[in-house]
Amino acid sequence: MAELPPIGLLTPLDLSTVETVPESHVWPHPDESSEKIESAKMVSIPVVDFNDDNVLELIGKACEEWGMFQLINHGIPKTLTAETEEVVRCLFALPQSQKMKTLNVPGTVNGYCMARLTKHHDKMMWHEGFNVIGSPVDDFKKLWPSDYQRFCDIMEEYQLKMKALADKLISLIFKFLGISDEEMVKKLSYIDPATGKPHLALRLNSYPPCPEPSKVIGLAAHTDTSLFTMLHQTRREGLQILNEKEGWLPLAPRSDALIINIGDFLQIISNGRFSSIPHRVMIRETEKPTMSIAYFFHPPRHLYISPYCKPLSETPQTPIYKGVNVKEYFVIKAKNNANGIAALTI
Template sequence: MATTLSEAYRDYPLNLHHIIPLDFSSLRTLPETHAWPQSEDAHHHHHDGSGSCIPIIDLMDPNAMELIGLACENWGAFQLKNHGIPLSLVEEVEEEAKRLFALPADRKLKALRSAAGATGYGRARISSFFPKHMWHEGFTIMGSPCDDAKKIWPNDHTRFCNIIENYQKQMKLLAEKLTQMILTVLKICEDEKGWIGSSELCEAVQLNFYPCCPEPNRAMGLAPHTDTSFLTILHQSQTNGLQIFKEGAGWVSVDPQPNTLVVHTGDILHILSNSRFRCALHRVMVNSARQRYSVAYFYGPPLDYVLSPLLLLTPFPRFRSLSIKDYIGIKAKNLGEALSLITTTQN
């Protein structure tokens, strides 16, 4: 597991200027490099009274599986409570993220992601697809967090590593439980679920930091995109910013709820479900008064898993078959068009 996803990205190196974040602590005005053109919907937080609010699902609810299925169909996202992840662990991970991003820029840059690398400190990997930069710093972990943590904290990285490794284990267990439920909703036979317990899964933890922004209405924390993953489990601090796009409602704010996690579906589940389940288009806005932190856990099948629609309700596949690694390669070169590039002619 430790290097598989990293290896998949190695063939698609980025330019160095797409990796190095600004030193946000030194800025009092918004640089032109980070000034996005304003669109009419840019900062609308849609709550129109018609139920435009992503579902909150209690994992202990006897109907949780059905509710998760409906949320995946209608939204591609839901908030999850009674998820079993200790609140103390979630708080510890957020504190470690704060400790990391509060370091001076030169310390953080010791763990700068290389152009062909996938782990360490840097801008969001999707940066290269957009003409403007995002008001964001990230730290990506695949496998052991220690290699990069040692570069930043040569003598006191143990606490960071232990907490992140515990979080990875807990998140994997929760992701497996949710995946079993989702595949059961799709009436997937047990043979098709064999990858769930694999030791070669595509997993990653992403720590995100969105500093206070002097002109939030002209900036973007994270540009609109879908995740490649089967599903993503996200802890967000109690600061608004995350928005999900829903047809008919526009951009809908995912308001933080105490001790809940956000779960949203990615491209892999969208393909497997033959587009029955959405892949959540999402973005992050910033504000001038409060910093925002989040921790994303990405979960998906192994790189050699052959991805193809599981045809139970319709005989017509909407996507051609290909390996997870091949799909990652397509998306690494064509962020927003990857799904359309594997769409079959029957569509």
């Protein structure tokens, strides 16, 4: 595999100006013809109504069988979602020269960026992103000097609403796994000791129109380095999951649902009971951009994560993964070509 420069030193290509796909962005798809891609049957993953009396069992079953589900009646106001979409749309509609003022460089976490997966591949992805870790005020001042506060308020309110929802979900998931509230407090703390504030992490994604969609990929196959991820999509097409028997399957998500997918840390904590499912984004659109907003829910980097094996179980469980510090896991995953779970398997 060709060696690329460090991710922070790569300059995003202005994809809105491209008339033909450059070689740097052409991905081989040896196992998939255009006809196969177009004819693939879309799959509907489980739909969980957050107001259902059996929500605990529904979430647990979906996590066990799919590692992913759609959540409806989740409580995120439609008006706030629409306003957040507007911010994202305005951000990516800015001229490339303007967005580059907030370029994510080594030593920073926020700002305009390419997919971090790029460092594991010798081809670029048809994608541009923007990280919002905590407050976006410094970057938004550069983008909208006279109107940044309005955009900041919307983005920060969206983060807090998603954080509140994530707190409720993790409590239900841990209850399903038999982990008590006391154990949950011991295992996970969502407050960053350095700042005293909850860890809030958004990734804003844009997949610009492409003149030759069959040649590119939006995001390469990966698993999420999180407890779970909550995804809002502005359009339905593109997201695919990997099925061991049937290969890549395109999803048919509901417009009123958040997609919740299990991340690596919950696979470790559940001792393999839940799976962090590989997924990718394919490009289908030639005329309009596709956007998504991903909220990554993961513990602060100082914590230690290990499998939870019920001590009083009638059938004693043996850990199948090594325990790991959260910060160390990011390093381990990077060194193992984005496959950290395999490196921890006992």
